[in-house]
Amino acid sequence: DVKVTQSSRYLVKRTGEKVFLECVQDMDHENMFWYRQDPGLGLRLIYFSYDVKMKEKGDIPEGYSVSREKKERFSLILESASTNQTSMYLCASSLPTGGKQFFGPGTRLTVL
């Protein structure tokens, strides 16, 4: 069974902390994505990666960075967390030729 896992389901951090959200997929997918989901705004793409060490900004990259050192792992980094980054974060992966994305269960991050 294909799987995308995220390191935490719930996370509470303080303003100014550095936050790492980890995502691992076991499907050997080239593409990986990070979204944030907020009520009334749907899913918004933060960053995506189409290969190891390759990344592209999505629609809302400000305040975030990413790391993809291995094909199966894609990390989202909040260098200095702020309260407006309180959200649900979803990771996804897909093949490079288009097609459906497989989603992880999400990490609900609260920044106090």
Place this chain on the structure above:
Amino acid sequence: AQSVTQPDIHITVSEGASLELRCNYSYGATPYLFWYVQSPGQGLQLLLKYFSGDTLVQGIKGFEAEFKRSQSSFNLRKPSVHWSDAAEYFCAVGAHTGNQFYFGTGTSLTVIP
């Protein structure tokens, strides 16, 4: 610009009634189209997808969707809704290259007994 519009933020239907969730898209090329469902506290699960061919596609859980190019629409339907269908539904459009994906803002479905 690419975009996906789900005009209905929230829909309430009675169990056993039919359902149609609307989705309109704006995309410069032939799109890949998707419907996802998200149950409370869960990630997104793919219901169905359209890549090419027959414009009426069947998905899981008894859902179907019809691609209408002239209307730039990809509406989701189910003939008889079950209480377990209560969830958030997202329409999405993707590029054939796989590196672009746009989601609508979602439609929240409530099912009443």
